[in-house]
Amino acid sequence: MPLALLALAIGAFGIGTTEFVIMGLLPEVAGDFGVSIPTAGFLVTGYALGVMFGAPLMTVLGTKVSRKRMLMLLMGLFIVGNLLSAVAPDFSVMLIGRVVASLAHGAFFGIGAVVAADLVAPDKKAGAISMMFTGLTVANVVGVPLGTLIGQSAGWRVTFTIVAALGVLGLAGIAKLVPDMPKQEGVRLRHELAAFKNVQVLLAMAMTVLGFGGVFAAITYIAPMMTNVGGFADGSVTWLLVLFGLGMVGGNLVGGKFADRALMPMLYVSLGALAVVLALFTLTAHNKIAAAVTITLIGALGFATVPPLQKRVLDQAHGAPTLASAVNIGAFNLGNALSAWLGGLVIAAGLGYTAPNWVGAVLAAAALVLAVLSAALERRTDAADTGDGLVVTGAVAAESTQQKAAVHH
Numbered sequence: 001m002p003l004a005l006l007a008l009a010i011g012a013f014g015i016g017t018t019e020f021v022i023m024g025l026l027p028e029v030a031g032d033f034g035v036s037i038p039t040a041g042f043l044v045t046g047y048a049l050g051v052m053f054g055a056p057l058m059t060v061l062g063t064k065v066s067r068k069r070m071l072m073l074l075m076g077l078f079i080v081g082n083l084l085s086a087v088a089p090d091f092s093v094m095l096i097g098r099v100v101a102s103l104a105h106g107a108f109f110g111i112g113a114v115v116a117a118d119l120v121a122p123d124k125k126a127g128a129i130s131m132m133f134t135g136l137t138v139a140n141v142v143g144v145p146l147g148t149l150i151g152q153s154a155g156w157r158v159t160f161t162i163v164a165a166l167g168v169l170g171l172a173g174i175a176k177l178v179p180d181m182p183k184q185e186g187v188r189l190r191h192e193l194a195a196f197k198n199v200q201v202l203l204a205m206a207m208t209v210l211g212f213g214g215v216f217a218a219i220t221y222i223a224p225m226m227t228n229v230g231g232f233a234d235g236s237v238t239w240l241l242v243l244f245g246l247g248m249v250g251g252n253l254v255g256g257k258f259a260d261r262a263l264m265p266m267l268y269v270s271l272g273a274l275a276v277v278l279a280l281f282t283l284t285a286h287n288k289i290a291a292a293v294t295i296t297l298i299g300a301l302g303f304a305t306v307p308p309l310q311k312r313v314l315d316q317a318h319g320a321p322t323l324a325s326a327v328n329i330g331a332f333n334l335g336n337a338l339s340a341w342l343g344g345l346v347i348a349a350g351l352g353y354t355a356p357n358w359v360g361a362v363l364a365a366a367a368l369v370l371a372v373l374s375a376a377l378e379r380r381t382d383a384a385d386t387g388d389g390l391v392v393t394g395a396v397a398a399e400s401t402q403q404k405a406a407v408h409h
Contacts, residue, residue: 002119005131007173008112011075012135014166015105017143018082019047021163022098024148024237025156026223032156033091037224038344043098044220045344048337050099055106055330059323063192067111068178072171074111078104079167086160097160106333109133110326113310115178117321123260125314130256130307137252137303140245145238152234192323200316201324203374205331207367208309211271213335214278214364215302217356219244220340222295225353230291240295247299252306259308267312267371270304275364277301281357305367306332339363 022029022043030040062070081101088094109132116132117125143166151159195201218225226232226240251270258266277297284290310328317324343356 004119004178005116005128007170007177008071008116008132009135009138010173011071011108011167011170012112012132013139013143014075014163014170015078015108016136016139017147017166018078018101018160018163019105020140020144020241021147021151021159022047023220024144024223024241025151025159027234028151028156029094033094035091037221038348039091041220041340041344043095044216044340045337046095047098047102047105048333048335048340050102051106051333052330052337054103055110055326055333056323058103058107059110059326062107062111063322066180067115068174068180070111071108071115071174071178074104074108075167075171075174077101078108079164079171082160082164082167086157086164102333106329107326109136109329111322113314113325113329114322117314119179126259126263126307126311127256129310129314130252130259133252133256133303133306133310134249137245137248140248140299141242142245144245145242148238148241149235152238195317195321195324196327198316200374200378201313203370203377204309204312204316205328207267207271207305207370207374208313208328208331209335209338209367210363210370211274211305211309211335211367212302212332213339214274214360214362214367215298215339216336217339217343217360217363218278218281218298219295220336221343221347221353221356224347225285225356226291229285229353230288232288232291240292243292243296244299247296247301248303251300251303254300255304256307259311263308263312264371264375266308267305268368270301270308271364271368271371274298274301274305275361275368278357278364279361281360282354285354285357335363 026037026040026043029043030037033040058070058074062073065073078101081097081099081104084097084100085094086097088097112132113129116128120128143163147159147163150162222240222244223234223237226237227234232240255266255270277294281291281294281298284294310325313324313328314321339356339359342359346355346359347353349355
């Protein structure tokens, strides 16, 4: 394994911690600033929207510098955003800090995925992408629970200060270990934008929005759902987040392994099972053991879709993967924002803390429908190409037969 992948994973660990730790600390932050839980949910939505818009914006700005330098600049932005969150005097400044940190997120994973794929042989690309994302998933096993624990005992501001320090570590790792790849010559923005004319790229991104949205509909409100419905103590939320993180680590590695072998079947199984598990969560949330198992499964099935979806976009975008890769990271976060908002809506409407699980199940099922549609379109395109080939071959064969007949005569 190239050491550069480790540096990317360290950066991903810091980013993953700041993205997810807010969910375990929503009640504390809401209480401190005197806002409601659904209002505090805007810290999740705002971050996700920042990733969505920041991903293409920062990637376009980064076309003028080498990928290594861009990754270092992004980590710098991440550090500033988290420090701003840590010292925020009111909710609006906290929100601004979250958005600043989020601007680094999409482009970091987008550019990082391209760098990771370039470091290894063609048949190991999805595995390399999943190695970088391991940093994000391990953050959920170690960073998020620890951050939640520290936030609940020493105050959430301490958590965000520590996250900023993780950013410094990530920056140092990238500076030391990532090779200084020359910036791609001749890559024009027009060339990168052309990838978005491909229906398969757009379908893969839509699958990303809906499939990952399914996960976040449930997980954004995990703290109030488990304490109010599951009967867990506040401190137990930490361990539930560990289980979610362990599921993510396993799912990500399995997804990376099988995406290099059978990409679309991997998506069918993970998205279909995710829809079923999310629907069942409305029932299992009432039982502590069943809830714990379900949370682990949501993490595993949700993240099993990440390497295949990211690889699908890279494959379909062909010669211009950087922007498409970054926009797809934005698509994951559009899913997060959409589902956090929809989850807040159904809770605010008085449908209860388990209602977001139904939202998640519907989103995951819709992603599965798109996956089946995408594969059907691909088969039709392949069949048309093969058909054209047969017509040409047939014409050549007929011409050859006529020539032979003429010679005999």
